[in-house]
Amino acid sequence: MELPVLPTDKTGEGNVIVTSLDTLFNWSRLSSLWQMSFGLACCAIEMMSTAAAHYDMMRFGVIPRPSPRQSDVIIISGTVTLKMASRVKMLYEQMADPKYVISMGNCSNCGGPYWEYGYHVLRGVDRVIPVDVYIPGCPPRPEALLEGLMKLQEKVRAQGKDIEFTE
């Protein structure tokens, strides 16, 4: 008995795609941004709920990884204290290239409510590591985090190419 051969787009069988290597790499990277499972403060609670069933961050290819060696993106979710800042920097340095940073929430953007009198707070995680996307909010809603994630994906898509990335 012969099985019918179905035309399918899912497997890509029988189809040929012509592309540049850069585009392919960028597409692969943006479709599987593995996130370091790392939370700092109350923003981390929002981040966890973004990863849970209702907002389902995994549909964007974001999988929490417990090791910096296996992760592509680190979401700085919360207040970066001076004590934590050197640890954050070390984690970032342990990640393999290409690596991306999302700064989630006002605290990690600029110090947030600790701007004036936070003797123990780093006023912005960009003082120790380079940030790709800043997400405002205190804490940002899951929709905002997803929006920031999609912005990062657009940025990765435009990487190394002569197209302009618009904020």
Next chain:
Amino acid sequence: MEQLGIIERLQSAFGETLGVWHASNSESAYARRMGSFFQVSDPARLLELAFFLRDEPALAFDSLLLLSSVDHGDGSLSVVYHLESTVYRHQIVLKITRPMAQARVPSVTSVWSHANWQEREAWDMMGIRFEGHPDHRRILLEEDYPGHPLRKYFKEPDFYHGMKVPN
């Protein structure tokens, strides 16, 4: 036991020079109870006093509700002890004041073991040494943090581990 009765009891055991009772004249009964305090004059007798308060059957102050510290802004620091007896439900507040240059008081960890972390916090934030403390480290900030941030004239460092601190 009423608070004045407790003070009379203390003064009959230790003498009139033990300290001075400062009564609050607030309208609220709770504020009168927790706002009145006994100013202990000699820190060398604090430990003896603390053991007496805990072990005397009629007093039985078996719980240190709160150990806090005050910077008066005039060059003196205070440690405030809120004590409660879970047997008799009575409370008393002790206060001990030291000039900033000799900010040393005996540790009461041997009397109430839950003073341990609270004394470490008072050291961390206000810079008060507790003599005889079993583990006299900072509790929140890093060991090499310059200064004690809750002091009135504390100035945060410009740089900490190469990171710029003020905004």
